[in-house]
Amino acid sequence: MSFYHTYEQLKDLPFQELFSKITSLDVERVLKKDRLTRDDYMILLSPAAEDYLEEMAQRAHQLTVQHFGKTMQLFLPLYVSDYCVNTCKYCSFSVDNVFPRKRLTMEEVEQEAKAIRDKGIEHIILLSGESRMHSSVEYLKECMTVLKKYFSSVGIEIQPMDQVDYEELVNSGIDGLTVYQEVYNEDIYREIHTKGPKRDYRYRLDTPERGCRAGMRSVNIGALLGLDDWRKESFISGLHAQYLQDTYLETEIGTSFPRIRPNAGGFQPNVDVSDKNLVQAMLALRIFLPRVGITISTRENPAFRDDIIPLGVTKMSAASSTEVGGYTNPDDTQSQFEISDERSVDEIRNLLHSKGYQPVMKDWQII
Protein backbone atom coordinates (compact mmCIF):
# COMPACT_ATOMS: atom_id res chain seq x y z
CA MET A 1 0.00 0.00 0.00
CA SER A 2 1.13 3.50 -0.66
CA PHE A 3 -0.32 6.99 -0.83
CA TYR A 4 1.33 7.20 -4.23
CA HIS A 5 -1.64 5.34 -5.74
CA THR A 6 -3.94 8.03 -4.40
CA TYR A 7 -1.58 10.69 -5.68
CA GLU A 8 -1.67 9.17 -9.15
CA GLN A 9 -5.45 9.42 -9.19
CA LEU A 10 -5.36 13.01 -8.00
CA LYS A 11 -2.53 14.55 -9.94
CA ASP A 12 -4.31 15.00 -13.24
CA LEU A 13 -7.56 16.34 -11.84
CA PRO A 14 -8.45 19.71 -13.36
CA PHE A 15 -7.95 21.51 -10.03
CA GLN A 16 -8.35 25.06 -11.41
CA GLU A 17 -11.64 24.18 -12.99
CA LEU A 18 -12.93 22.23 -9.99
CA PHE A 19 -12.08 25.03 -7.55
CA SER A 20 -13.60 27.73 -9.74
CA LYS A 21 -16.92 25.90 -10.06
CA ILE A 22 -17.52 25.86 -6.30
CA THR A 23 -20.19 28.29 -5.12
CA SER A 24 -21.08 29.90 -1.80
CA LEU A 25 -24.06 27.53 -1.56
CA ASP A 26 -21.65 24.58 -1.59
CA VAL A 27 -19.67 26.15 1.23
CA GLU A 28 -22.77 26.80 3.33
CA ARG A 29 -23.89 23.20 2.88
CA VAL A 30 -20.51 21.84 3.99
CA LEU A 31 -20.43 24.07 7.06
CA LYS A 32 -23.62 22.41 8.27
CA LYS A 33 -22.21 18.90 7.99
CA ASP A 34 -20.73 16.79 10.78
CA ARG A 35 -18.51 14.56 8.69
CA LEU A 36 -16.74 15.80 5.64
CA THR A 37 -15.90 13.96 2.44
CA ARG A 38 -12.95 14.72 0.19
CA ASP A 39 -15.19 16.85 -1.99
CA ASP A 40 -16.30 18.82 1.04
CA TYR A 41 -12.67 19.42 1.98
CA MET A 42 -12.00 20.74 -1.51
CA ILE A 43 -14.99 23.07 -1.14
CA LEU A 44 -13.49 24.58 2.03
CA LEU A 45 -10.23 25.21 0.18
CA SER A 46 -11.95 26.99 -2.72
CA PRO A 47 -11.92 30.70 -3.54
CA ALA A 48 -15.66 30.72 -2.73
CA ALA A 49 -14.91 29.69 0.86
CA GLU A 50 -12.79 32.82 1.37
CA ASP A 51 -16.00 34.67 2.22
CA TYR A 52 -16.68 32.23 5.06
CA LEU A 53 -13.41 32.37 6.96
CA GLU A 54 -15.07 33.66 10.15
CA GLU A 55 -17.63 30.82 10.15
CA MET A 56 -14.85 28.34 9.42
CA ALA A 57 -12.74 29.80 12.23
CA GLN A 58 -15.56 29.46 14.75
CA ARG A 59 -16.07 25.85 13.77
CA ALA A 60 -12.36 25.06 13.77
CA HIS A 61 -11.94 26.65 17.20
CA GLN A 62 -14.84 24.70 18.68
CA LEU A 63 -13.55 21.40 17.28
CA THR A 64 -10.04 22.04 18.54
CA VAL A 65 -11.15 22.90 22.08
CA GLN A 66 -13.40 19.84 22.13
CA HIS A 67 -10.65 17.45 21.08
CA PHE A 68 -7.50 19.04 22.47
CA GLY A 69 -8.80 21.33 25.21
CA LYS A 70 -7.50 24.80 25.88
CA THR A 71 -3.93 23.59 25.68
CA MET A 72 -0.86 24.12 23.52
CA GLN A 73 2.08 21.75 23.35
CA LEU A 74 5.45 23.52 23.27
CA PHE A 75 8.63 22.07 21.76
CA LEU A 76 12.00 23.13 20.40
CA PRO A 77 14.14 21.92 17.52
CA LEU A 78 17.69 20.77 18.28
CA TYR A 79 19.94 20.97 15.22
CA VAL A 80 22.73 18.42 15.52
CA SER A 81 24.30 18.51 12.06
CA ASP A 82 24.13 20.62 8.92
CA TYR A 83 25.98 18.24 6.59
CA CYS A 84 23.76 17.56 3.60
CA VAL A 85 24.15 15.66 0.35
CA ASN A 86 21.18 17.17 -1.48
CA THR A 87 20.75 20.18 -3.65
CA CYS A 88 17.42 21.80 -2.86
CA LYS A 89 16.95 25.23 -4.37
CA TYR A 90 15.12 26.68 -1.35
CA CYS A 91 17.28 25.45 1.54
CA SER A 92 20.38 26.97 3.15
CA PHE A 93 21.83 23.57 4.05
CA SER A 94 21.96 22.64 0.36
CA VAL A 95 25.30 21.01 -0.55
CA ASP A 96 25.98 23.81 -3.07
CA ASN A 97 26.04 26.48 -0.38
CA VAL A 98 29.58 26.72 0.87
CA PHE A 99 29.94 27.30 4.59
CA PRO A 100 31.81 25.50 7.35
CA ARG A 101 29.70 22.45 8.20
CA LYS A 102 29.39 21.15 11.70
CA ARG A 103 28.18 18.14 13.62
CA LEU A 104 27.82 18.26 17.38
CA THR A 105 29.99 16.09 19.59
CA MET A 106 28.24 14.33 22.46
CA GLU A 107 29.58 16.97 24.86
CA GLU A 108 28.03 19.64 22.67
CA VAL A 109 24.76 17.72 22.42
CA GLU A 110 24.67 17.68 26.21
CA GLN A 111 25.36 21.42 26.41
CA GLU A 112 22.57 22.14 23.97
CA ALA A 113 20.26 19.79 25.85
CA LYS A 114 20.97 21.63 29.11
CA ALA A 115 20.38 25.01 27.48
CA ILE A 116 17.01 23.84 26.10
CA ARG A 117 16.05 22.09 29.32
CA ASP A 118 16.81 25.30 31.26
CA LYS A 119 14.08 26.99 29.26
CA GLY A 120 11.61 24.48 30.69
CA ILE A 121 11.18 22.52 27.44
CA GLU A 122 10.48 18.76 27.67
CA HIS A 123 9.76 17.85 24.03
CA ILE A 124 12.33 18.29 21.30
CA ILE A 125 12.87 17.39 17.67
CA LEU A 126 16.36 16.37 16.57
CA LEU A 127 17.15 17.94 13.23
CA SER A 128 19.93 17.48 10.75
CA GLY A 129 20.76 18.02 7.13
CA GLU A 130 20.29 14.92 5.02
CA SER A 131 23.48 12.91 5.19
CA ARG A 132 23.49 9.22 5.96
CA MET A 133 27.09 9.44 6.94
CA HIS A 134 26.80 12.33 9.38
CA SER A 135 23.33 11.78 10.83
CA SER A 136 23.55 8.01 10.87
CA VAL A 137 21.45 5.66 12.98
CA GLU A 138 24.48 5.10 15.22
CA TYR A 139 25.03 8.82 15.73
CA LEU A 140 21.35 9.45 16.52
CA LYS A 141 21.28 6.56 18.98
CA GLU A 142 24.33 8.01 20.68
CA CYS A 143 22.55 11.36 20.90
CA MET A 144 19.58 9.59 22.49
CA THR A 145 21.65 8.19 25.33
CA VAL A 146 22.39 11.80 26.28
CA LEU A 147 19.00 13.31 25.50
CA LYS A 148 16.99 10.71 27.44
CA LYS A 149 18.32 12.25 30.64
CA TYR A 150 16.84 15.64 29.78
CA PHE A 151 13.64 15.19 27.80
CA SER A 152 10.41 13.24 27.94
CA SER A 153 9.87 13.07 24.19
CA VAL A 154 12.33 13.18 21.31
CA GLY A 155 11.35 13.21 17.65
CA ILE A 156 13.49 13.36 14.51
CA GLU A 157 13.51 15.38 11.33
CA ILE A 158 16.36 13.95 9.30
CA GLN A 159 16.95 12.20 5.98
CA PRO A 160 14.34 9.53 5.12
CA MET A 161 15.36 6.07 6.27
CA ASP A 162 14.30 2.45 5.85
CA GLN A 163 11.81 0.88 8.22
CA VAL A 164 14.48 -1.21 10.00
CA ASP A 165 16.44 1.94 10.79
CA TYR A 166 13.36 3.60 12.23
CA GLU A 167 12.71 0.49 14.30
CA GLU A 168 16.18 0.79 15.79
CA LEU A 169 15.57 4.45 16.57
CA VAL A 170 12.18 3.68 18.15
CA ASN A 171 13.89 1.12 20.37
CA SER A 172 16.36 3.78 21.45
CA GLY A 173 13.47 5.95 22.65
CA ILE A 174 12.80 8.22 19.67
CA ASP A 175 9.03 8.50 19.35
CA GLY A 176 8.22 10.95 16.59
CA LEU A 177 9.02 11.41 12.92
CA THR A 178 8.64 14.58 10.90
CA VAL A 179 9.13 14.44 7.17
CA TYR A 180 7.77 17.04 4.79
CA GLN A 181 7.13 16.12 1.21
CA GLU A 182 8.00 19.77 0.48
CA VAL A 183 5.89 19.71 -2.70
CA TYR A 184 3.40 17.06 -3.79
CA ASN A 185 3.55 18.09 -7.43
CA GLU A 186 6.01 15.50 -8.75
CA ASP A 187 7.23 17.64 -11.66
CA ILE A 188 8.04 20.65 -9.49
CA TYR A 189 9.58 18.27 -6.95
CA ARG A 190 12.10 17.13 -9.55
CA GLU A 191 12.80 20.69 -10.67
CA ILE A 192 13.75 21.99 -7.24
CA HIS A 193 15.53 18.94 -5.89
CA THR A 194 18.25 18.92 -8.46
CA LYS A 195 20.78 16.52 -6.95
CA GLY A 196 21.07 13.87 -4.28
CA PRO A 197 18.97 11.01 -2.95
CA LYS A 198 16.15 13.41 -2.17
CA ARG A 199 15.31 13.42 -5.88
CA ASP A 200 13.55 10.09 -5.28
CA TYR A 201 9.99 11.41 -4.90
CA ARG A 202 8.42 8.06 -4.19
CA TYR A 203 10.88 7.07 -1.44
CA ARG A 204 10.20 10.34 0.35
CA LEU A 205 6.43 10.07 -0.10
CA ASP A 206 6.45 6.62 1.50
CA THR A 207 8.64 7.73 4.42
CA PRO A 208 5.80 8.60 6.82
CA GLU A 209 4.37 5.11 6.29
CA ARG A 210 7.67 3.46 7.08
CA GLY A 211 7.73 5.49 10.28
CA CYS A 212 4.20 4.40 11.20
CA ARG A 213 5.04 0.76 10.55
CA ALA A 214 8.20 1.04 12.63
CA GLY A 215 6.14 2.09 15.64
CA MET A 216 6.69 5.85 15.79
CA ARG A 217 4.08 7.30 18.16
CA SER A 218 3.61 10.42 16.06
CA VAL A 219 4.25 11.20 12.44
CA ASN A 220 4.16 14.74 11.12
CA ILE A 221 3.82 15.64 7.44
CA GLY A 222 3.30 18.74 5.36
CA ALA A 223 3.92 20.69 2.19
CA LEU A 224 6.24 23.67 2.04
CA LEU A 225 3.79 26.30 0.89
CA GLY A 226 4.95 28.55 -1.90
CA LEU A 227 6.25 25.91 -4.28
CA ASP A 228 2.99 25.21 -6.14
CA ASP A 229 -0.69 26.25 -6.01
CA TRP A 230 -1.40 26.22 -2.28
CA ARG A 231 -5.02 25.05 -2.63
CA LYS A 232 -3.97 21.96 -4.52
CA GLU A 233 -0.95 21.26 -2.33
CA SER A 234 -3.05 21.66 0.83
CA PHE A 235 -5.70 19.37 -0.59
CA ILE A 236 -3.23 16.61 -1.39
CA SER A 237 -1.37 16.91 1.90
CA GLY A 238 -4.71 16.80 3.77
CA LEU A 239 -5.62 13.61 1.94
CA HIS A 240 -2.18 12.24 2.76
CA ALA A 241 -2.87 12.90 6.46
CA GLN A 242 -6.27 11.25 6.16
CA TYR A 243 -4.76 8.24 4.42
CA LEU A 244 -2.20 7.83 7.20
CA GLN A 245 -4.85 8.25 9.92
CA ASP A 246 -7.05 5.62 8.30
CA THR A 247 -4.24 3.17 7.57
CA TYR A 248 -2.21 3.47 10.77
CA LEU A 249 -4.72 3.87 13.56
CA GLU A 250 -2.05 3.61 16.25
CA THR A 251 -0.07 6.60 15.06
CA GLU A 252 -0.88 10.18 15.94
CA ILE A 253 -0.79 12.07 12.65
CA GLY A 254 0.20 15.72 12.63
CA THR A 255 0.64 18.35 9.95
CA SER A 256 2.47 21.62 9.56
CA PHE A 257 2.01 24.57 7.28
CA PRO A 258 5.52 25.84 6.68
CA ARG A 259 5.83 28.78 4.30
CA ILE A 260 9.10 29.45 2.50
CA ARG A 261 11.39 31.78 4.45
CA PRO A 262 14.45 33.74 3.29
CA ASN A 263 17.42 31.38 2.99
CA ALA A 264 21.05 31.35 1.90
CA GLY A 265 20.26 30.25 -1.67
CA GLY A 266 18.11 33.35 -2.29
CA PHE A 267 15.29 31.21 -3.72
CA GLN A 268 12.10 33.08 -4.51
CA PRO A 269 8.79 31.29 -3.91
CA ASN A 270 6.93 30.22 -7.05
CA VAL A 271 3.61 31.28 -5.54
CA ASP A 272 2.68 33.87 -2.94
CA VAL A 273 0.82 32.45 0.00
CA SER A 274 -0.85 35.23 1.96
CA ASP A 275 -1.79 35.10 5.64
CA LYS A 276 -5.38 34.74 4.56
CA ASN A 277 -4.48 31.75 2.36
CA LEU A 278 -2.55 30.06 5.15
CA VAL A 279 -5.43 30.55 7.56
CA GLN A 280 -7.89 29.08 5.08
CA ALA A 281 -5.68 26.03 4.53
CA MET A 282 -5.44 25.47 8.28
CA LEU A 283 -9.14 25.93 8.99
CA ALA A 284 -10.18 23.63 6.15
CA LEU A 285 -7.89 20.89 7.44
CA ARG A 286 -9.10 21.21 11.03
CA ILE A 287 -12.74 20.91 9.94
CA PHE A 288 -11.91 17.99 7.63
CA LEU A 289 -9.76 16.11 10.19
CA PRO A 290 -10.78 17.24 13.70
CA ARG A 291 -8.16 15.13 15.50
CA VAL A 292 -5.11 15.87 13.42
CA GLY A 293 -2.28 17.74 15.15
CA ILE A 294 -1.36 21.13 13.69
CA THR A 295 2.05 22.70 14.31
CA ILE A 296 2.96 26.29 13.64
CA SER A 297 6.65 27.18 13.61
CA THR A 298 8.74 30.25 14.37
CA ARG A 299 8.95 30.84 10.64
CA GLU A 300 5.84 32.93 11.10
CA ASN A 301 5.97 36.41 12.66
CA PRO A 302 4.86 37.00 16.27
CA ALA A 303 1.68 38.96 15.56
CA PHE A 304 0.39 36.38 13.09
CA ARG A 305 1.27 33.49 15.39
CA ASP A 306 -0.62 35.14 18.23
CA ASP A 307 -3.70 35.60 16.09
CA ILE A 308 -3.89 32.04 14.81
CA ILE A 309 -3.50 30.33 18.20
CA PRO A 310 -7.27 29.77 18.62
CA LEU A 311 -7.84 28.60 15.03
CA GLY A 312 -6.77 24.99 15.37
CA VAL A 313 -3.10 25.03 16.30
CA THR A 314 -2.08 22.32 18.79
CA LYS A 315 1.72 22.65 18.86
CA MET A 316 4.13 25.57 18.77
CA SER A 317 7.85 26.01 18.97
CA ALA A 318 9.38 28.94 20.83
CA ALA A 319 12.77 30.62 21.05
CA SER A 320 14.01 28.31 18.32
CA SER A 321 17.48 28.22 16.94
CA THR A 322 17.80 26.73 13.45
CA GLU A 323 21.59 26.52 13.53
CA VAL A 324 23.77 23.71 14.77
CA GLY A 325 24.90 24.50 18.33
CA GLY A 326 22.75 27.62 18.29
CA TYR A 327 21.48 27.43 21.86
CA THR A 328 24.93 27.53 23.43
CA ASN A 329 26.72 29.59 20.74
CA PRO A 330 24.25 31.79 18.91
CA ASP A 331 25.30 33.35 15.58
CA ASP A 332 28.08 30.86 15.27
CA THR A 333 27.19 29.13 12.03
CA GLN A 334 24.70 28.88 9.21
CA SER A 335 21.01 28.68 10.10
CA GLN A 336 18.67 26.58 7.97
CA PHE A 337 16.26 29.45 7.52
CA GLU A 338 15.59 32.74 9.26
CA ILE A 339 13.09 32.62 12.06
CA SER A 340 10.53 35.39 12.50
CA ASP A 341 9.43 34.86 16.06
CA GLU A 342 12.34 35.22 18.45
CA ARG A 343 10.38 35.40 21.69
CA SER A 344 11.56 33.36 24.65
CA VAL A 345 9.78 30.33 26.04
CA ASP A 346 8.62 32.40 29.02
CA GLU A 347 7.18 35.06 26.74
CA ILE A 348 5.27 32.43 24.79
CA ARG A 349 4.03 30.84 28.00
CA ASN A 350 2.75 34.18 29.27
CA LEU A 351 1.14 34.88 25.95
CA LEU A 352 -0.67 31.54 26.01
CA HIS A 353 -1.89 32.10 29.56
CA SER A 354 -3.19 35.53 28.59
CA LYS A 355 -5.11 33.95 25.72
CA GLY A 356 -6.70 31.36 28.01
CA TYR A 357 -4.44 28.48 26.93
CA GLN A 358 -2.40 26.16 29.10
CA PRO A 359 1.13 25.70 27.76
CA VAL A 360 1.81 21.96 27.93
CA MET A 361 5.50 21.24 28.34
CA LYS A 362 5.20 17.51 28.86
CA ASP A 363 2.81 15.19 27.10
CA TRP A 364 4.69 11.95 26.99
CA GLN A 365 6.98 9.88 29.13
CA ILE A 366 9.74 7.74 27.70
CA ILE A 367 8.75 4.34 29.09
Added chain:
Amino acid sequence: MNDLLHIGGVSLHNRLFTGTGKFADHKEMKKAIESSQSQVVTVALRRVDINGRDEHILNDIPEHVTLMPNTSGARTAEEAIRIARLAKASGMGNWIKIEVISDHKYLLPDNEETIKATKTLADEGFVVLPYMSPDLMAAKRMEEAGAAAIMPLGSPIGSNRGIKMKEMIRIMIDEINLPIIVDAGIGKPSEAAEAMEMGADAVLVNTAIATAENPAQMAQAFDMAVKAGRMAYLSGLGPTTEKANASSPLTGFLTT
Protein backbone atom coordinates in the same frame (compact mmCIF):
# COMPACT_ATOMS: atom_id res chain seq x y z
CA MET B 1 -28.07 9.51 53.40
CA ASN B 2 -25.42 6.92 54.22
CA ASP B 3 -24.73 5.73 50.71
CA LEU B 4 -21.08 4.94 50.21
CA LEU B 5 -19.24 3.60 47.20
CA HIS B 6 -16.41 1.23 48.13
CA ILE B 7 -13.48 0.84 45.77
CA GLY B 8 -10.03 -0.46 46.61
CA GLY B 9 -10.43 -0.01 50.34
CA VAL B 10 -11.66 3.57 50.01
CA SER B 11 -15.20 4.62 50.89
CA LEU B 12 -16.52 7.46 48.77
CA HIS B 13 -19.59 9.56 49.46
CA ASN B 14 -19.23 11.54 46.24
CA ARG B 15 -19.90 9.72 42.99
CA LEU B 16 -18.56 12.26 40.53
CA PHE B 17 -15.01 11.48 39.37
CA THR B 18 -13.23 14.25 37.51
CA GLY B 19 -10.25 14.65 35.19
CA THR B 20 -7.39 17.09 34.80
CA GLY B 21 -6.99 17.43 31.04
CA LYS B 22 -8.02 20.24 28.70
CA PHE B 23 -8.16 23.03 31.31
CA ALA B 24 -6.92 26.51 30.37
CA ASP B 25 -4.67 26.53 33.46
CA HIS B 26 -4.00 24.70 36.69
CA LYS B 27 -5.74 27.33 38.78
CA GLU B 28 -8.96 26.85 36.87
CA MET B 29 -8.56 23.09 37.18
CA LYS B 30 -8.09 23.32 40.94
CA LYS B 31 -11.18 25.48 41.37
CA ALA B 32 -13.25 23.08 39.29
CA ILE B 33 -12.08 20.02 41.23
CA GLU B 34 -12.87 21.75 44.50
CA SER B 35 -16.35 22.81 43.48
CA SER B 36 -17.11 19.38 42.02
CA GLN B 37 -16.68 17.88 45.54
CA SER B 38 -14.99 15.04 43.70
CA GLN B 39 -13.01 12.55 45.78
CA VAL B 40 -11.35 10.75 42.87
CA VAL B 41 -9.38 12.61 40.22
CA THR B 42 -7.69 11.07 37.23
CA VAL B 43 -4.43 12.41 35.85
CA ALA B 44 -2.43 11.25 32.84
CA LEU B 45 1.06 10.17 33.83
CA ARG B 46 2.26 11.50 30.46
CA ARG B 47 1.43 15.01 31.68
CA VAL B 48 3.11 14.69 35.06
CA ASP B 49 6.68 15.85 35.36
CA ILE B 50 7.75 12.98 37.58
CA ASN B 51 11.21 14.45 38.00
CA GLY B 52 9.59 17.54 39.46
CA ARG B 53 11.40 19.96 37.21
CA ASP B 54 8.45 22.07 36.23
CA GLU B 55 5.19 23.48 37.53
CA HIS B 56 3.69 20.36 38.94
CA ILE B 57 0.13 19.42 38.09
CA LEU B 58 -0.11 17.34 41.27
CA ASN B 59 0.46 20.44 43.40
CA ASP B 60 -2.87 21.75 42.18
CA ILE B 61 -4.92 18.69 43.05
CA PRO B 62 -6.50 19.00 46.51
CA GLU B 63 -4.85 16.72 49.03
CA HIS B 64 -7.93 14.89 50.24
CA VAL B 65 -8.70 13.33 46.85
CA THR B 66 -7.65 9.88 45.76
CA LEU B 67 -5.41 10.11 42.72
CA MET B 68 -6.27 7.82 39.85
CA PRO B 69 -3.34 8.00 37.43
CA ASN B 70 -4.25 6.86 33.93
CA THR B 71 -2.23 5.22 31.19
CA SER B 72 -3.23 7.64 28.44
CA GLY B 73 -0.95 7.18 25.45
CA ALA B 74 -0.56 3.43 25.90
CA ARG B 75 -1.18 1.50 22.69
CA THR B 76 -0.64 -1.97 24.11
CA ALA B 77 -1.05 -3.81 27.41
CA GLU B 78 2.70 -3.77 27.82
CA GLU B 79 2.92 0.02 27.53
CA ALA B 80 0.02 0.43 29.98
CA ILE B 81 1.76 -1.83 32.47
CA ARG B 82 4.99 0.14 32.20
CA ILE B 83 3.18 3.44 32.67
CA ALA B 84 1.31 2.06 35.71
CA ARG B 85 4.53 0.93 37.34
CA LEU B 86 6.14 4.33 36.69
CA ALA B 87 3.14 6.06 38.26
CA LYS B 88 3.36 3.92 41.36
CA ALA B 89 7.14 4.33 41.59
CA SER B 90 6.77 8.09 41.43
CA GLY B 91 4.50 8.12 44.45
CA MET B 92 1.10 8.46 42.83
CA GLY B 93 -0.51 5.67 44.84
CA ASN B 94 -1.72 2.28 43.69
CA TRP B 95 -4.88 3.15 41.79
CA ILE B 96 -4.63 2.91 38.03
CA LYS B 97 -7.14 3.64 35.31
CA ILE B 98 -6.10 1.56 32.35
CA GLU B 99 -6.49 3.25 29.01
CA VAL B 100 -5.19 1.29 26.05
CA ILE B 101 -6.01 3.08 22.83
CA SER B 102 -4.61 2.03 19.52
CA ASP B 103 -6.97 4.09 17.41
CA HIS B 104 -6.23 7.77 17.06
CA LYS B 105 -9.28 8.54 15.03
CA TYR B 106 -12.08 7.73 17.47
CA LEU B 107 -9.92 7.03 20.53
CA LEU B 108 -11.80 3.82 21.25
CA PRO B 109 -10.23 1.50 23.82
CA ASP B 110 -8.81 -1.91 22.94
CA ASN B 111 -10.68 -4.30 25.26
CA GLU B 112 -8.44 -7.28 24.61
CA GLU B 113 -5.23 -5.48 25.56
CA THR B 114 -7.04 -3.88 28.50
CA ILE B 115 -7.98 -7.30 29.90
CA LYS B 116 -4.32 -8.38 29.73
CA ALA B 117 -3.10 -5.25 31.49
CA THR B 118 -5.83 -5.60 34.13
CA LYS B 119 -4.69 -9.11 34.97
CA THR B 120 -1.01 -8.24 35.33
CA LEU B 121 -1.57 -5.08 37.34
CA ALA B 122 -4.23 -6.55 39.62
CA ASP B 123 -1.82 -9.41 40.38
CA GLU B 124 0.79 -6.81 41.30
CA GLY B 125 -1.57 -5.27 43.83
CA PHE B 126 -2.87 -2.28 41.91
CA VAL B 127 -6.46 -1.09 42.30
CA VAL B 128 -7.33 -1.44 38.63
CA LEU B 129 -10.10 0.50 36.92
CA PRO B 130 -10.20 -0.43 33.24
CA TYR B 131 -11.68 2.02 30.72
CA MET B 132 -13.46 -0.03 28.06
CA SER B 133 -15.91 -0.25 25.20
CA PRO B 134 -19.18 -1.52 26.73
CA ASP B 135 -19.28 -5.26 26.22
CA LEU B 136 -20.57 -7.74 28.76
CA MET B 137 -18.12 -10.54 28.04
CA ALA B 138 -15.12 -8.24 28.11
CA ALA B 139 -16.34 -6.77 31.40
CA LYS B 140 -16.71 -10.25 32.88
CA ARG B 141 -13.13 -11.07 31.90
CA MET B 142 -11.93 -7.84 33.52
CA GLU B 143 -13.86 -8.82 36.64
CA GLU B 144 -12.19 -12.24 36.64
CA ALA B 145 -8.83 -10.59 36.03
CA GLY B 146 -9.17 -8.67 39.27
CA ALA B 147 -10.55 -5.25 38.28
CA ALA B 148 -11.82 -3.10 41.17
CA ALA B 149 -14.46 -1.36 39.02
CA ILE B 150 -15.35 -1.18 35.34
CA MET B 151 -15.40 2.06 33.37
CA PRO B 152 -17.43 1.73 30.17
CA LEU B 153 -17.55 4.68 27.81
CA GLY B 154 -20.89 6.43 27.31
CA SER B 155 -19.79 7.73 23.90
CA PRO B 156 -16.40 8.24 22.28
CA ILE B 157 -14.09 10.25 24.55
CA GLY B 158 -14.40 14.02 24.31
CA SER B 159 -17.45 13.74 22.05
CA ASN B 160 -19.97 15.22 24.51
CA ARG B 161 -22.63 13.11 22.79
CA GLY B 162 -24.29 11.66 25.87
CA ILE B 163 -24.84 8.03 26.74
CA LYS B 164 -25.18 6.50 23.31
CA MET B 165 -24.18 3.10 24.70
CA LYS B 166 -27.02 3.09 27.20
CA GLU B 167 -28.43 -0.38 26.56
CA MET B 168 -25.04 -2.05 26.74
CA ILE B 169 -24.19 -0.22 29.95
CA ARG B 170 -27.54 -1.16 31.48
CA ILE B 171 -26.78 -4.83 30.86
CA MET B 172 -23.39 -4.43 32.50
CA ILE B 173 -24.94 -2.74 35.53
CA ASP B 174 -27.29 -5.72 35.89
CA GLU B 175 -24.73 -8.44 35.34
CA ILE B 176 -21.38 -7.29 36.71
CA ASN B 177 -20.71 -7.50 40.42
CA LEU B 178 -18.39 -4.52 40.47
CA PRO B 179 -19.01 -0.79 40.52
CA ILE B 180 -19.80 0.52 37.04
CA ILE B 181 -18.44 4.00 36.40
CA VAL B 182 -19.61 5.62 33.19
CA ASP B 183 -16.63 7.35 31.65
CA ALA B 184 -16.38 9.51 28.54
CA GLY B 185 -18.97 11.14 26.37
CA ILE B 186 -21.05 12.79 29.07
CA GLY B 187 -21.59 16.33 27.82
CA LYS B 188 -24.29 17.71 30.08
CA PRO B 189 -25.31 17.37 33.74
CA SER B 190 -28.65 15.88 32.64
CA GLU B 191 -26.73 13.03 30.99
CA ALA B 192 -24.78 12.40 34.18
CA ALA B 193 -28.09 12.27 36.04
CA GLU B 194 -29.42 9.84 33.43
CA ALA B 195 -26.45 7.49 34.00
CA MET B 196 -26.97 7.61 37.75
CA GLU B 197 -30.74 7.08 37.47
CA MET B 198 -30.17 3.87 35.56
CA GLY B 199 -27.96 2.56 38.34
CA ALA B 200 -24.40 3.47 37.41
CA ASP B 201 -22.30 3.67 40.57
CA ALA B 202 -20.43 6.78 39.52
CA VAL B 203 -19.54 8.86 36.47
CA LEU B 204 -16.29 10.43 35.30
CA VAL B 205 -16.54 13.84 33.62
CA ASN B 206 -13.66 15.82 32.19
CA THR B 207 -14.16 17.54 28.82
CA ALA B 208 -17.58 18.93 29.63
CA ILE B 209 -16.22 20.63 32.76
CA ALA B 210 -12.80 21.66 31.45
CA THR B 211 -14.09 23.24 28.25
CA ALA B 212 -17.10 25.02 29.79
CA GLU B 213 -16.94 28.79 29.93
CA ASN B 214 -17.12 28.62 33.70
CA PRO B 215 -15.57 25.27 34.65
CA ALA B 216 -16.03 25.68 38.41
CA GLN B 217 -19.73 26.37 38.07
CA MET B 218 -20.17 23.54 35.58
CA ALA B 219 -18.39 21.20 38.02
CA GLN B 220 -20.89 22.15 40.69
CA ALA B 221 -23.77 21.56 38.28
CA PHE B 222 -22.43 18.06 37.59
CA ASP B 223 -22.07 17.37 41.30
CA MET B 224 -25.71 18.28 41.84
CA ALA B 225 -26.86 16.25 38.85
CA VAL B 226 -24.97 13.17 40.00
CA LYS B 227 -26.46 13.48 43.47
CA ALA B 228 -29.96 13.95 42.05
CA GLY B 229 -29.60 10.97 39.73
CA ARG B 230 -28.31 8.77 42.53
CA MET B 231 -31.11 9.82 44.87
CA ALA B 232 -33.68 9.09 42.19
CA TYR B 233 -32.19 5.65 41.63
CA LEU B 234 -32.26 4.86 45.35
CA SER B 235 -35.82 6.14 45.62
CA GLY B 236 -36.98 3.55 43.10
CA LEU B 237 -38.08 5.18 39.89
CA GLY B 238 -41.66 4.45 38.88
CA PRO B 239 -42.11 2.52 35.66
CA THR B 240 -42.42 4.62 32.54
CA THR B 241 -44.55 3.90 29.52
CA GLU B 242 -44.63 5.37 26.07
CA LYS B 243 -48.33 6.22 26.12
CA ALA B 244 -50.64 7.74 28.67
CA ASN B 245 -52.83 5.25 30.53
CA ALA B 246 -56.24 5.14 28.93
CA SER B 247 -58.84 6.81 31.08
CA SER B 248 -61.52 4.41 29.84
CA PRO B 249 -59.82 1.04 30.12
CA LEU B 250 -61.05 -1.72 27.85
CA THR B 251 -61.22 -4.22 30.70
CA GLY B 252 -62.97 -1.86 33.14
CA PHE B 253 -66.05 -4.13 33.09
CA LEU B 254 -64.15 -6.91 34.80
CA THR B 255 -64.95 -5.73 38.28
CA THR B 256 -64.75 -8.16 41.12
